[in-house]
Structures are given as C-alpha cells and as structure tokens.
Amino acid sequence: MKKIMMTWLCVVAMIQAVNIGDTLPPITLEKENGGTSNDKPWHATSLKGKVHVVLYMDPDERKGTQPLLDALNQLDVDPKAYSTIAIVNLSATWMPDYIL
Numbered sequence: 001m002k003k004i005m006m007t008w009l010c011v012v013a014m015i016q017a018v019n020i021g022d023t024l025p026p027i028t029l030e031k032e033n034g035g036t037s038n039d040k041p042w043h044a045t046s047l048k049g050k051v052h053v054v055l056y057m058d059p060d061e062r063k064g065t066q067p068l069l070d071a072l073n074q075l076d077v078d079p080k081a082y083s084t085i086a087i088v089n090l091s092a093t094w095m096p097d098y099i100l
Contacts, residue, residue: 051082058092 018024030041053072055065072084 053082053084054087055084056087056089058089060092
C-alpha cells in the first residue's frame with residue numbers, strides 16, 4: 001500500500017510540474033550523475049528531431065536485448081531518424097565498471 005501511495009504522489013507531482021505545450025528545461029548528465037560511453041557529458045538536446053528507443057539494462061542480462069537490437073538493425077530506416085539510448089545499471093552487476 002505504501003508503494004502505491006508513493007507512486008501516486010510522484011505521478012501527481014509530475015503532472016503538476018509540466019504543462020502540456022511547455023518546453024522542458026535542458027538536462028545535462030555528467031560526472032557521477034552519468035554521461036556518454038566516452039566519459040563526455042550527455043545533453044538532452046541531442047534527442048531533438050529523432051525517434052528514440054530507450055533500453056534500461058542490467059549488465060548481467062544484456063544478451064536479452066540483443067534480439068531487439070538485431071530487429072532494429074534489419075529495419076529499412078535511416079539511422080539518422082532514430083537512435084538507441086542504453087541506460088546501464090552499473091550497481092546491478094558484480095563486474096567492475098571498467099569492463100563494461
């Protein structure tokens with residue numbers, strides 16, 4: 001019950017925080033908060049004008065997403081029209097970060 005109430009409060013807070021038609025503030029992830037795979041800051045403005053596939057992965061289960069990635073690669077779609085964003089939960093694995 002506590003989880004349901006907390007989820008409901010978060011949804012209500014998010015609905016009130018953004019109005020339809022408003023532009024969201026730009027987001028940048030860097031350093032300990034995230035970034036790109038080459039250790040550069042990630043900017044939300046890079047998402048503009050494309051369709052995005054967002055994958056949240058446990059590194060120990062990454063083979064489970066391979067069929068989806070293979071199917072996307074076989075589509076006759078301009079690679080400039082879409083991108084794949086992988087969010088990797090480094091805390092969910094026994095592997096050291098530098099291996100991933």
